Amino acid sequence: MAKFNVFNREYGWIELICGPMFAGKSEELLRKIKRLEYADVDCLLFKPKIDTRNKSLIKSRNGKKMLAIEFDDPFEIYDVLSKNVNHPQVVAIDEIQFADPKIIEVVEVLAKKGIIVYAAGLDNDFRNNPFPITSSLASMAEHITKLSAICTECGAPGTCTQRIIDGEPASFNSPIFLIGNIESYTVRCRNHHEITDKKFSKKSDKFIKNYKEI
Ligand SMILES: [Zn+2]
Structure with a gap:
């Protein structure tokens, strides 16, 4: 039997948190995860390995931090989920603009399989050109929070x-x-x-x- 769902029985969607640097994207992602933890919802946090600033720690600028699972190949997310007996309802991914483009397919498949996906990342680079992964996700996502x-x-x-x-x-x-x-x-x-x-x-x-x- 499916687990109790705190999201009004809706299953599987994509939510994007985007914006420039210093807008509080990681902080917003951590806030969403913390909120789920209080409701006993299993959530896994990932980030692409390329961002080496805090190694596997996701740190918001107000000092909150949480351990993330790092991945090179986005398909590694499938392996982690398949091995997790708790069947996490939520997958959160930070710094998604740096992930391999296969992440787009992975996010789509996760949402189709009933998982709620929170993705956070920079919308544009320093030239103010869109990061292709973030803009694709903005098209696919059910919900977008654009922070400034x-x-x-x-x-x-x-x-x-x-x-x-x-x-x-x-x-x-x-x-x-x-x-x-x-x-x-x-x-x-x-x-x-x-x-x-x-x-x-x-x-x-x-x-x-x-x-x-x-
Ligand atoms: Zn100005």
Whole structure:
């Protein structure tokens, strides 16, 4: 017999938590898991191995932490679930933008099999281009929570991750991984997000140059 379901007898859906850095995505994911723990719902937390910041610890910036199961190949999630006698009702995945693209299929299959999947990740990279995995999940998900931080320049909702290299806004062409440079990240609104060397088409360049803003 199916276990008691705290989700109104609905089974299997996908919920995405996305946004820029410093928006509290991991914190929101941990909050959801904690809430389930109080209701005795079995939940497993995963993260792709590529993010080495806290090793297998998911740490929100307010100091909460939880141990995650790391995976290289998303199909490893099937192995973990198959071996778990508790049949977890919920699978949570943090930093999902860094997972292998096979994660899309895995998330779809889990939801089809009645599992509730919480996925958290960056929506866009420092160029403000979408991470393909996050944008695919945004299309597939039943529920999306888009979080924002606060623009460090004006206090408006900060939706863009700003990369700073050696004290200057990063170039569009700067490599993702840098060795020997001092880099940092902050959050800006669209208006204050700076990215140098971004190429637009001639028509867009002309419009940018000539259109008078109010
Ligand atoms: Zn701003």
